[in-house]
Amino acid sequence: MTLRHRPWEEAADFQIGLKPIAPGDWLEGGEADPAARKDTLIAAYRGLVWAETEDSRPAQAEVWEMVEAALGPAPRPPDLPPLYAAARRVPDDLCLMEKRDGQWRLTALSLSAGSFFTAEQVIGRSLAELHGPVTGFAERFLARVQRIFEGLRPELVLERRNWTLLNSAALHTPTSGPIRSRIGEIDPAQAGDVLNLRVERQTLRRLPRTGGALFTIRVWLAPLDSLRDDPDRLAAFARAWGAATPELRAYKRFDLYDDLVEAFLRGSQSR
Ligand code: HEM
Structure with missing residues (x-):
């Protein structure tokens, strides 16, 4: 398997990287039964994977409609919050942002593939608070991201990607x-199998009726070994690993994986 997105080939530093895509490309699909995976998680770990604020139901209902418009009509389970009902139809995690007290805040989320955060930790947070742990976000990005949320036109679908490396296939x-x-x-001989490239493909679009914004997160995983078959891809990854800025490396704790990545790259060259 090769990953559909290879963001490490594009940037060595944190970046906003939001680009318009065709509205028809909004959802990538590709998972047979996301509802089964998400229902299992919510039954076992509700607070980690689901949270909503009281006043978010109207915008949640608009998310359901947006997913329905993209995927076709389906009966909406009446006992489920609309955002969760929508999230069961797609592999992506769905994060609803709404303006509250002058700030864009997370008012509901269905989070089945959180990268080191949980729904109960982040519910209600503003863009600034959500990105507190991201080095330099407040100084470099916050104002621009807030402007993007303000100016988002209904017909626009924006996409960005990020990546990391993790010793987990979950x-x-x-x-x-x-x-x-x-x-x-x-x-170290198993590094290529145990270490996974973890890519998040995110989208952002306006909810025209309620004025909210929907942020989607789709996680793709593939073992480092998946790069071995393609010398160009392997070389591009090696370059990206070496080029990552100190801030990005520190945030993603690449230091923990340096020896293993080196062993993987050495092993790949000698094959
Ligand atoms: C659409 C504009 C946004 C941009 C440009 C952006 C940018 C970033 C960046 C640069 C990072 C660091 C990792 C990476 O490279 O992706 C990050 C992390 C993160 N973002 Fe965003 N973000 C956006 C929207 C959101 C929204 C709407 C949420 C709401 C769920 C969110 C939640 C987070 C969280 C929880 C993290 C991890 C923070 C941590 O390490 O604890 N982001 N974001």
Whole structure:
């Protein structure tokens, strides 16, 4: 398997990177039964994967309609919050942002593949608060991202991607601790199999009726070994690993994986 997106080939630093895409390309699909995966998670870990504020139901209902417009009509389970009902139809996680007290805030989210955060931690947070842990976000990006939220036209669909490397093949990764604690056990000869490239493909669009904004997050995973068959892709990854800025490396804790990546790259060259 090769990953559909290879954002490491495009930038060595944090970036906004939002680009318009055709509205027909909004949802990538590609998962047979997202509802089964998400229902299992919500039954076991509700607070980690689902949260809503009281006043978010009208915009949630608009998200349901937007998904219906994209995928075709379907009966909406009456006992489920509309955003969750919508999220069950798509592989993506759905994050509803609405303007509250002058700030864009997360008012509901269905989060089945959170990258080291949980629904209960982030519900209600503003764009600034959500990105508190991201080095330099407030100084470099916040004002621009707020402007993008303000100016989002209804017909526009924006897309961005990010990536990281993790010793986990799980989509649901609410916390880093259990994953990072296993790094020391990895046999360097197995690094290409154990380490996964983790790509988030995100989209943003306006909810025209309620004025909210819908942010989607789709996580794609593939082992590093998936690069081995293509020398150009492998070389591009090696370059990206070496070129990542100190800030990006520190945020993503690439230092924890340097030796393993080096072993993987050495092993790949000698094959
Ligand atoms: C659409 C405009 C947005 C931009 C340009 C943006 C940008 C970023 C960037 C640069 C990062 C660091 C990792 C990466 O490279 O992606 C990040 C992390 C993150 N973003 Fe965003 N973001 C946006 C919207 C949102 C929204 C709507 C949410 C609401 C769920 C969100 C939640 C987060 C979280 C939870 C993190 C991880 C923070 C942590 O490490 O704890 N972002 N974002």
